[in-house]
Amino acid sequence: MAVGWAGKTLQIDLSTGKISTAPWKNEAKMFMGGRGGNAWLFWKNSKRNQDPFDPDAPVILSAGSLAGTGLIGASRMEVTVVSPAKTESHSLGNVGMGSSWAPELKFAGYDNIVIKGKSDIPVYVSIFNDCVELRDASGVWGKGTFETQDLMREELDDDDVQVACIGPAGENLAIQATVEHGYRSGTPVGASFGAKNLKAVAVRGTNPVQVHDSEAVLDLNRVLVEKVKEAKKREGIVRDKGTDAYLQGFIVGDAGVVGDYESHAWRDRPDIKRAYEENFIGDNYVKEIGCFGCPFPCQPLYEVEGEGAMIWRCYPTYWPWKVWMTDLKSAFLAHRMMADLGMDSKEIATTVSWLMRLYREGKVTDADLDGVSFERGDPKAVFETARKVAYREGFGKALGNGPVSLAKELGGDALDYLLHNQGLTLRTFEFRAEPGTALGEAISARGNSLRATTYHIVLWEKPARDGYGGVDPQEVKESYAWSKAKFGSKDAIKATAYTGKPQSLIYEMNWAAVADSLGYCTTMIRPGRTGAPGSQFGDPSYAFAAERVAAVTGIPFDEAGLYEIGERVCGIERAIVVRDGRTRETDAIPDFFFKVPIPDGYQEGRKLDRKKFEKMKDEYYQLRGWDVATGFPRRSTLEKLGLTEVATNMGKMKKLGPEPQGG
């Protein structure tokens, strides 16, 4: 028997209180775990066009299949729900998180959890190995996520319990609500907990996670630590002062968005750099914190004296520019407040940037927004919006149902100004300068797909010393050679090009799906920013991943075998969103990005070309084996991925594309 997995799915029905387990074995080899396993369980447990707040709608939590197996970088969990945040389409929404919950679930003896039903009273799930119980959460209902975690550890009398919980935002069914545990990337899923009267899932386990070859696992880790040490020395990377690319990224990036896609010109403003590096980092940086089993910590902890501390990194740090804020201390405190309320700071900030644009152009006034001023850069706008959404007061009543709801209520041009994809606001990426990223956003199953739209297909021709996204000339040359060999054209990885993008995007999306299914941190599993020799670990292949899966499971996976799993995960996710209404027409991003050119900065004047964009879509569908006219998968495509049962059901729903003529 293959090892590495716990081999069990935990099933909980909150309506009846019934708790049971099912084997996680055959599906494990097809979908691994994490995001892929969740997609399969979602397909099995959800209904077509299910309401996100239907008591029967599943909430699925899981550990990536390599989480808890001791491999450095494999620690991620995944939560999948009928997305409340994708208000215009619902269907699948998911989020990945690091830290320690996923390994703990494996120590407790489970790979994943399917929660259905709705409890009469607030409850939380407590898991201690075989002892799984629903406990009264009345005492913590209404409390912030910080206090909730502390109180649960206290109540369960165990400081090592790992808690994933919601705050007031989730309880009050705000679609911006999150499940809080560790650093996360993805769509908000917290309202799905709230709708079930589910406050948290608290996990503790004391069992071993078996691996096929423990010496091989240790050796892979040893070699990696040595390699990283060498790379740090070679490149002079100091990773312990909070000044790495993860934090300062988008102020220096060519495509960093300021406001509601209103400017890019912050790149060269020394006051911005100073605000970040000297003032904020200098005054507030405490230290780095690592996820379970990863000795390369990348989660900087900041503290504002007298207010509190919080990890703030990477994706969730890219938003202050969107609301024109240079006062990073206030931005940090807003982020911390939102984490405590259990809500997505980026989703809120992007909404605020939209309101600021409306306000500036006189489309709305203080009176429309409960007297709150939405002057650019005013921290109060963020604090007030967050609070009102979490507690569903004033304009937060409508906004908690999604920005589209508020836009409709505000009337006038508000809806035309709102840049969204299926109801989720569009966040950081400058699609006008990155056609491949635009294609990824339009097509990805969940929307807001950071993990599917970076790295390999976004190469900027600028030196590394110029900051985020910069690559040295030698690496540029090598990257292009790699791209030509891999995708048939050098443009496939060039940020601003259209040619070859469907190929590189599929490659990228499939591997992101593999990483998310293994529970692997994308920073660790990717062969480097551009995939070129000389990048992160000096290896442009994903052999890194394959040899790790083999060492842990004993199944001789190679790169091609893993890639097929990625293709399968993207295939089942496509089937799910098509089942729920996705078509070629709705694989789209707003007209804005085709009409309004970038106003300033290094990429000034760029906008998307409709014809070229649609041509990329054609090519993408063809490469995937989906129907070009509808975007529906074909029966043969699903069957080739081993998804025969899915194909049959999709056929019954008339959601399959026609087979090509003569094929």
Added chain:
Amino acid sequence: MAPSLKEVNVVEMVLDVDIEKCVGCRTCEVACSLKNTGAVNPTRSRIRIVRYEKQGAFHNFIPMVCQQCSTPLCMEACPVNAISRDLETSAMIVNADMCVGCKVCAMVCPIGGISMDPVTHVAFKCDLCGGDPECVKLCDSEALSYVPKVKADIRRKRDKSRKLSELFVLMESLT
């Protein structure tokens, strides 16, 4: 009678713990349990990261592992003489065949460095992997290091004096 430290004819190495450098990742627990039990199992790791956390306020981590005391209370307290010092590594070693699991060693250890194995039900503790500790190899933040005892001492002094030295530079710049 066990020989005293003076009679051990090797450079005395120590597993040095610098709590300020610990990032709380528990890779040491992974390394230890994989090496010693063949599976990932923090419960059976000889080193544990004790976390002091208050969400939104502080996150502190303290690696707890046997320090191979110069006056090993565990050995002196053991009623069946199951604990002895390894002459090559200076590590205190539990003879699992002799141990009866009475837990007296755990009671007297001042730092929680020795515990009961939940599977074998006898005492278990860090044996320095026979002089090649696995946890140290994977601790990239260098909270754990395996160094000659004398070097560990001066290194700690150097670390702690760094702030004073900065003050010294500052004072000079002011005069």
